[in-house]
Amino acid sequence: MPDVERERDPAAERTETHETALLGPAQIRALADRLGIRPTKQWGQNFVIDKGTVRRIVRTADVGTGDVVLEVGPGLGSLTLGLLPQVRRVTAVEIDPALATQLPRTVTEHAPELAARLEVVHTDALRVTALPDPQPTALVANLPYNVAVPVVLHLLATVPTLRSVLVMVQLEVAERLAAAPGSRVYGVPSVKAAWYADVTGAGRIGRNVFWPAPNVDSGLVRMVRRDPPEVSASREQVFAVVDAAFAQRRKTLRAALAGWAGSAALAEAHLRAAGVDPRARGEVLTVGDFARIAEAAGQRQSSTP
Incomplete structure (x- = not known):
């Protein structure tokens, strides 16, 4: 050939x-x-x-x-x-x-x-x-x-x-x-x-x-x-929650977020408003969960006289 x-x-x-x-x-x-x-x-x-x-x-x-x-x-x-x-x-x-x-x-x-x-x-x-x-x-x-x-x-x-x-x-x-x-x-x-x-x-x-x-x-x-979670909270507000939650990994979110929220009672109120168990720890939450916590905190603070 x-x-x-x-x-x-x-x-x-x-x-x-x-x-x-x-x-x-x-x-x-x-x-x-x-x-x-x-x-x-x-x-x-x-x-x-x-x-x-x-x-x-x-x-x-x-x-x-x-x-x-x-x-x-x-x-x-x-x-x-x-x-x-x-x-x-x-x-x-x-x-x-x-x-x-x-x-x-x-x-x-x-x-x-x-x-x-x-x-x-x-x-x-x-x-x-x-x-x-x-x-x-x-x-x-x-x-x-x-x-x-x-x-x-x-x-x-x-x-x-x-x-x-x-x-x-x-x-x-x-x-x-x-x-x-x-x-x-x-x-x-x-x-x-x-x-x-x-x-x-x-x-x-x-x-x-x-x-x-x-x-x-x-x-x-x-x-x-991809797009971030659709919440009213800013990235900075969400990241502040994340930092606080993991600063004390062994503690429940109610205790770990007390400083961020102002008190353990306020932290629990924000968590319940976001549909998150206050007894949970940060390592089981998704980014969407953290976003809802930040959003709930912002909404509660804005509604407080």
């Missing part, structure tokens, strides 16, 4: 581009040496050196050509290079000035055709109040362990265009974020994350995919944005 030219496979071509753009362990260490960079505990720097893990994160994030990805803590660019071929744009927020300066150079060196898709913002993610257009639709990041929960909650509150989140965090933190009511690890992060999104665990990551290797494993957490 005569030779027939094979039909081009765009998916295969994208995969090949993806492969050639990724950084391996030797490249990452060489780049760090060239820049005189040593990972610091202060900024929770553990760089991903495994290409398979990068591919797994990108695949699990389920982002596409219409997405603008917000990446926090891009470091030396391992995940950035994995994301750029798949999406419309990556806005990378980096606190380390040396890394923020180097990232565009790394992308230009390893994937020059994708350099225009990258925007680097040199700032602390916890100080972000506005981001350049186009606005991010997805957060995909390997987050520093020491600030993972505050960063996620801050960005969900600050960047309303975020529709999805896929972050790699310390395994214990991942389990807490995705915990359901009644779980042993259910707590403040679980409830506050649930205010914004449906949260699920998306897999475990071993410690040897990082340089330097941390002392614990990591976990992937996926969040899909």
Whole structure:
């Protein structure tokens, strides 16, 4: 049979581009040496050196050509290079000035055709109040362990265009974020994350995919944005109830919320008005339950002469 030219496979071509753009362990260490960079505990720097893990994160994030990805803590660019071929744009927020300066150079060196898709913002993610257009639709990041929960909650509150989140965090933190009511690890992060999104665990990551290797494993957490509970109470009012309920986990809600409400008797009145058993503990309540408690408190206070 005569030779027939094979039909081009765009998916295969994208995969090949993806492969050639990724950084391996030797490249990452060489780049760090060239820049005189040593990972610091202060900024929770553990760089991903495994290409398979990068591919797994990108695949699990389920982002596409219409997405603008917000990446926090891009470091030396391992995940950035994995994301750029798949999406419309990556806005990378980096606190380390040396890394923020180097990232565009790394992308230009390893994937020059994708350099225009990258925007680097040199700032602390916890100080972000506005981001350049186009606005991010997805957060995909390997987050520093020491600030993972505050960063996620801050960005969900600050960047309303975020529709999805896929972050790699310390395994214990991942389990807490995705915990359901009644779980042993259910707590403040679980409830506050649930205010914004449906949260699920998306897999475990071993410690040897990082340089330097941390002392614990990591976990992937996926969040899909949804509307918060429909109550008249504000997010701040609901979160105040959540904080008070878990400040003393062993106590009943009647006792734990006494300081927040003004007295145990007032706490019980708010709880009963919300349809919540005052003898229950915070770890069995849903985010909707906490929202109703805050709403009931507000309604009772406004009706008091």
